[in-house]
Amino acid sequence: MTVAIPRVPTRPTPAVRAGHRQWLALAVLFLPTLLVAVDNTILSFALPAITTALSPSATTLLWMVDAYPLVLAGLLVTMGTIGDRVGSRRLLVVGVTGFGLVSLVATFTTDAVHLVAARALLGFFGAMLMPSTLALVRALFVDRDQRRLALAIWATGFAAGAALGPLVGGALLAHFWWGSVFLVNVPVTALVVVLALFLLPESARVRRGRLDLGGVVLSMAAVVPVVLAVKLVASGGSIAMIATALAVGIGAGVAFVRRARRLAATGREPVLDLRLLASPVLRIAMLANLTTMLALTGLLFFAAQYLQLVLGLGPMRSGVLLLPGFAATVVAGLAAARLARRFPIRVLVPTGLATAAAGYALCVLLGASTGATLLLVAGVLVGAGIGLTETLTNDVVLTAAPVDRAGSASAMSETAYELGAVLGTALLGGVLTAVYRGFVDAPAGPARETLGGAVDTADPTVIESARAAFSLGVDVTAGLGAVILAAMALAAWIVLRRHTRPATSPAAAPAPEPERTAQSHN
Structure with a gap:
């Protein structure tokens, strides 16, 4: 008979403390995180230059941004499971090597569609990086x-990369062609491979058995069509296509869950152990991860274009203006560990989300003639809220997972992050594009597709109309983002208040964990 045994939070027993070697290993794990974040933000700031050089349509431009996180999100669960089988360090080295080689190819791409394909391959190898690094943090x-x-x-790698991306990207774009934003990845990946082989410990194969290939296919079939449906809604796709994509995604998701349960019941290993999702606290932590990444990606998507194409600032100056927001993410993330000793998670996580919502609300006031200071302040609020939230939610995820499921739990958390990245561009970016197209006064063609296309016309009337339409799109998009973040803050407060004890802070006791399944026989 199968009996669900809830885990009761208890005070942790004294644990072995990490030494110098573990902290040096953390520095190595920091670099892949930094690499992925730099790659995302550099591309955001390179979009105007890429638009000029490759003349992509608005849809291709969105796919250029989305291809990487879309493929990455679809494969994270699979790669996390593979990492538990082959070892996290081994998977990390393979992923970093492939990431560097594909970056070299993307550097010299001359076609927009080929660049989309290169971004998809970067997503494939990027999916190997994040579960590996997070699982190794748990082990170290x-x-x-x-x-x-x-x-x-570790989490500040995202913020630091986001901060360095605009600065490095601005410097590169000021002196070199847009392909240099990919070339910068190559020496970093080479350095990571060398350091990983010397400093990272060998990771044991904690899980055995054949990989569930059917589950791999179903997991991707569940993620990709749903995100595609969101993109189609935002870009004005046909109802039939939207309904078909949703039906395929939902159907594949249902089939994936049934298959996972069936395999677990017969003693076989599914791609994803659904018992990890038994805890409401774990579920809300992953949903918070998704929401914070949605907010960050959406902000970067419209902020880079707003500063450069509406206010007329250069890439370097635009990056400097966004730097305080990324710095706030780093500071808040480091402060979260200290704050968690004094305040319970049920207070800190909703506070972080509400702070980010306030930053988005400020962006509603942006206009075609608004100064950049308002966006700077908004970026600081959004960054601080994200930094506080994601540090605590990542701790919840790792604490809840058993050691032999660390890779899978990390992959689930990273899947939430990457789905948020996709939705940030697809939903918020799609809404922005839809508003722009609906209100810009420009003839059919590039000027009506994107703001960059309108600026390239050099027609003052078209440019003025395009900037006004884009600013309106930013206001609508920011309002939607503020509502999403506020709703997530409320949901986190309700769930955490119900499922965590008032006197329990993260420092005092482990986060509530998912239920274990014990087998007993009568």
Whole structure:
């Protein structure tokens, strides 16, 4: 008979504290995180230059941004499971090597469609990086206080990469062609491979058995069509196509869940152990991860174009103006470990989400003639809220998962992040594009497709109309983002208040964990 045994939070026993080698290993794990974040933000700032050089349509431009996180999100669960089988370090080295080689190919791409394909391949290899790094953090840092600090440092790789992306991208675009934003990945990947082989510990194969290939296919078939449906809604796709994509995605998702349960019941290993999702706290943590990444990606998508094409600032200056927001993410992430000793997670996570919502609300006030200071302040609020939230939610995810499921749990968390990245561009970027097209006064063609196309016409009347339409699109998009973040803050407060004890803070006891399934026989 199968009996569900809930895990009761207890005070942790003293754990072995990490030494110098573990902290050096963390520095190595920081680099792939930095690499992925730099790649995303550099591309955002290179969009105007890419638009000029390759003349992509608005749809191709969105796919150029989305291809990487879409493929990555679809494969994260699979790669996390593979990491549990072959070892996280081995998977990390393969992923970093492939990432560097594809970046070299993307550097010299001369066609927009080929660049989309290169971004998809980057997503394939990128899917190997994030579950591996997060699982290795779990293995390296057993003491919870040290692990929370390590997670904060690891998470700052996203913010630091986002901060360096505009600066490095601005410098490169000021002196070189747009392909240089991909070339910069190559020496970093080479460095990571060398350091990983010397500093990272060998990771044991904690899970055995054949990989569930059917589950791999179903997981991708569940993720990709749903995101495609969101893109079609935002871009004005036909109802038939939207309904078909949703039906395929939902159907594949249902089939995936049934298959996972059936395999688990017969003693076989599914791609995803659904028991990891038994905890409401774990589920809300992953949903919060999705929402924060949606907010960050959406902000970068419209902020880079707003600063450069509406206010007329250069790439370097635009990057500098967004730098305080990324710095706020780093500071808030590091402060989260200290705050968690004084305040419970049920207070801190909703506070972080509400702070990010306030930043988005400020963006509603942006206009064609608004100064950049308002966007700078909004970016600081959004960054601080994201930094505080994601550090704590990552700790919840890792604490809830058993050691032999660390890769899978990390992959689930990263899947939420990447789905958020896709939705940030697809939903918020799609809404922005739809508003722009609906209100711009320009003839059919590039000027009506994108703001960059309108600026290239050099027609003052068209440019003025395009900037006004884009600013209106930013206002509508920011309002939608503020509502999403506020709703997530409310949901987090309700769930965490119900499922965490008022006197329990993350520093005092482990986060509530999913139920274990014990087998007993009468």
